[in-house]
Every structure is written in structure tokens, then in C-alpha cells.
Amino acid sequence: MITATTPTIDLTASLSAVLAMKKHSQQCHVNRISALDDPCLRRLYYMRAAWDKARPVDDGLQGIFETGTILEPVIGRIVSEAGMAASPRWRIVGSQTPTSDALLKQYQISGSIDGFLQVETAPGAWLTLGVVDVKTMSGNIWPRVKTYDDLARYPWTRKYRGQVMLYALAHNVEMCYLLLVNKQNLYQIRLLAFPLDLAYCEGLLTKAKAINDAIVAGEAPDGIDDPDVCPKCQFYSFCAPDITTGGNLIVSDNEELEAVLERLDELSPAATEYGELEDLRDKMLVEGQDVACGRFLVTWKELTVSRKAAEASTSTQWRKKIVATPRQD
């Protein structure tokens, strides 16, 4: 029985204390492979020249990092079992092998790969296909990252491309693999394969050189000054970038527009009910089955619709969102 004297358990505070012990800022003397595909040169510079000025990682993000660390061996076991159950068998070997490539050293680039993907070509004979990096993703993100192009969707997944490509360059292999794991269901794993793109790598090497030069000069290079990116950066306050917020809001004196919006708002409850009733009606009707009900007659006609195959295209659309505040009169 809980009484007035029962001590309360502050779970949030205790978890926060656990995470606090795991937060470390580490000095970084090299360009980390995992970060180099960052579009902001200034951030990459600060990661080396002002690593101790980074805003502390919040508990939410630290928790995600820790979850990934805890899941690593579990995923390793699942992947190992899956590889052995496959035909031909496959496996990941050489976990956390540090890069020791002379070219990358020249550009002060360093990192450790998750492993090499190998396939069994004959009993006991394994062929290395390429480098592989294991990435865990939330259950919301995982279904959306199915192709190489999908990696461009999120700022953090963008960096995966350059990361594995530089690993491939360092280990002199031509294929890059990303093993994408759904954190919500560790048995949902997707293997993304793409070839090493030397032009892409050259861009990363150029970026590394620019950072190295800036370190020598002691002068931060230009940043991206992006109002969507900068406020989330761990160096935001230290960098204090010149940015312009992206909105364009104006206060409109268009009374006609206001009247239209007002009327739409008034009709909105009826529109909602109308839609709900349509859904209900369609659930109760059977396709192709004509019905006479009260004063209504519902008949069906079968239509065949043929559409020409269309080329995939990308277009820009604007989606409006209208929020109405309560009337104050």
C-alpha cells in the first residue's frame, strides 16, 4: 500500500544521472570519416579546433546513442544467424578495423569500419564484397530509407554515404554496404548496396584539405548559415552565425480573404461530418451491389480506367496549413 511516507521514485532524474556519466567530449585531432560528409565546413572545423565548446548532448540524443551501443552486439548476433542461415552463406568480419590508408592519413582522415561483408563461394572460401556499416533507425525512419537516394532525406543519413565510401576507398574495395536495422523490430534489416564513387570521395578529400588548411591558419571557414540547420548545431552559440530566419509572414488587411476564411471555418464542422458519413456509407455499401433504401437508390457501374505509363518526375507542391484561433467576440 502506498502511504504518505512512501518515498517517490524520480525515474527521469535517475536516468538523467546515468546518461550524464556517459557524456564525454573528446578532443579530436583528425577529420572523422563519420562526420566528413557534413555540408558545414565550419562545424567540421569546430569539431577539431573547438571541440570543447560544443553544446552538451541532451539526454534524448544521448539515450539514442546508448541504445545503439547496447543493441550493437544483439544485432551482431542476429546478423550472424541470418548469414549462416542463408544460401550462399554470408558474414560480417573485421569489426571496428581502423583505417590505415596512406591517402586518408595525408588528409588527416580517420575512422573505424563496422566490418567487411563476405559471401561464401565454396565451403570455407569467403569472398569480400565490400565494406559494411550497421545503422540502426527508428521505426518511423526505417521504412522510408529503401534506396541510395533515400539517404538524402535526413541530415544524419546523408553522412552515411560519404562514410562508407571513404571506408571503401581506405580498404581498396569497390562496393559499399549499409545494413539498416529497424530498432523497433531487430529482425527487419535492409542491405543497401552502392558502388564507390571516386568523384564523391574527391569532394570529401577536398573538404578535408580545406579543414586542415583552416586549422593551420587558425581561422574558421565559412559555415552554411542555414536557419533550419544552425539552431540544431552543437556549436550554434559559439559560432553565432549570420542567419536569416526563413519565414515571410505578413499581416494581411484583406477583409475579403478573412471573410472567406471565417465562412470556411463556420462550415468546417459540417464538412467533417459530411466526410465521416461518406466513409460510413461506403463501408455499408457493397461494390457492384445495387440497393434501394428509403428514398434513395444506389446503383453501380463498372468502369475500366487505363492510364498511360508516366515517367517518374519530381515536382514542387505547396501544402497549406490553416490554424484558426477561437473567436474572441
Added chain:
Amino acid sequence: MSETFDIEPVETSSTELARVMNEGDPDVSLAILEKKAELAPRMNKAINTILVTQTYAEDWTEQGGKMCLSSAGAERVARLFSIRFHDQKAHKEEFSDTTGRGYRYIYECNASMGDREVFAQGAYSTRDKFLGFAGGEWRPTEDINENNIRNAAYHICIGNAIKALLGLRGIPSARFRDIMAGAGQDPGKAASVKRGNGTQGGTAKAKASSNLVEHVKVCLRALRPQDPAGQAALYHELADFDGDKGRVVAKAPEYLSEKWLGGVAGKLDKMCDENGIDPRAVDAGNQPDEPGSEG
């Protein structure tokens, strides 16, 4: 104490440091003002809409009948507009008080929207309670993550610029309650701040804390023991300065700003150090014996 990057220090009207630099061309401004006057009721309605949709009651702090919007709330509002932040600068000031050494970060920036431009400041110190005080005592400076102090000062600066640009400062409490209650939000969730036994340090224009005042007096007594006139002379030697309109004579320590008196305290600390004086130890020895005490 848990520290996360989304620190939201308590902000009050005393931390709202900003001034308008440019209102634009006078003729254009006049035309705009006339138009604004004509549209004032609609403008108010639009601003209410923006505040109601972009801020929460918890973003606001009430002080002396006026509402202060937190920088987090201000930054949320700013996302709707095209505001340029530029010429941003930061510096760190170190100070001493009876608690020990501390520091504050002061950010300055210019922000512009259309023709209107403002200059804003934001300051945050290790003597601000949100990060600097825990378990009933001031935290040692080394236990406070300096990046959080810097970050808080920066966000306050950005927030002040936004509030000055958009006219979101000093909204009367009654109007705020009407706006929020009308939108179905609970205005009672806004925090209330009482002045008086506030934090030490803080903003550059905040009145000096009682601890700092006491520290200055202790140092003066230690350096000029049993010599009130000498103490006063030393105080004015350190606190007075030559201003644009002649010599500025400092008022009593209680009436000086935190920044001003902090400077005096720093000089006194240095003098004590140079003379090998521990002000608190010496001052304790100078106190008259308590009635009934032994020895």
C-alpha cells in the same frame, strides 16, 4: 543536476536588453505609422493569433504586471518572419563575490526585419539560479558546464532581438490573460517572478546582489581596518570614473549595478591578493566580540 541543451533559463523583463537602431526612412516610417494606426485593431488581432498559435502559457513570465516571453517562445515566433541576425559578438567577464569566482557571458547582436533594426544583448552568469544553484547552495563554477552558460546567454540575446523587433516586450498581464484564456490556454501556467532576493550576477544592468555588496564592504574593511574614511576613499578611488560629462561619483554599493560593483570587487580582490589578505578572515577578526563570548 541534469543539464540538457534545451535550457530555458527564467527570463524576466530585466533581462530584456535591446534598443531600436533604425526605424527606417522618416517619411516612409510616417506613412507606415499612419497605416499601422488605421490597421491597429486588425494588427492586434493578427499579433494575438501569432502569440496564441506559436507560444504556450508556460513560455511567459509575469513580473510587475507585465509579461515576459522566454527566448524559446520568441524564437518560435521568429520562424514565421524573415529576421536577419548579424554582427554577433560574445565576450566573457569574470567576477568575484562572497561565493567565490564566477563568470558571465554577454552576447550582442544586431537584428533586422525590413527597415527596422535593433541592437540586443543577452547575458547569463554562473550566479543565475537555473544553472548556478542546486541543493540550496551555489554550485562551484567548475561544476557548471560553461557551454550551457554561453548557450543561455546567446539564446537570451537572440530572444531579446526578436522581442524588440516584433514589439513583444512588456505586454500587460491583463491583455495576456485575455489573449490566452480566449484561445483556451491556461494563463495561470505562466510563471511569476518576484523581485528582491534574486540571483547574483545576471544581466549587466541588474542591481548588485546583496552578497556582492557585502563582499565589497568586507574587502574594504579588510584593506582599511578601523578606518571608515579610508574605506570610503578607497571605494571611490575604485568605483568613480571619468564619464562624457565629467567625473561620475559612485553611489553606495547597494545602488550600483552588478556589473559596476563587480568591477570594483575584482579590483579589491586583486588588492587583497597582492597584500596577502584573506578579507573574510581579517573581517571576522575585526568584528566586535559578541556579548557573553569567551576570550
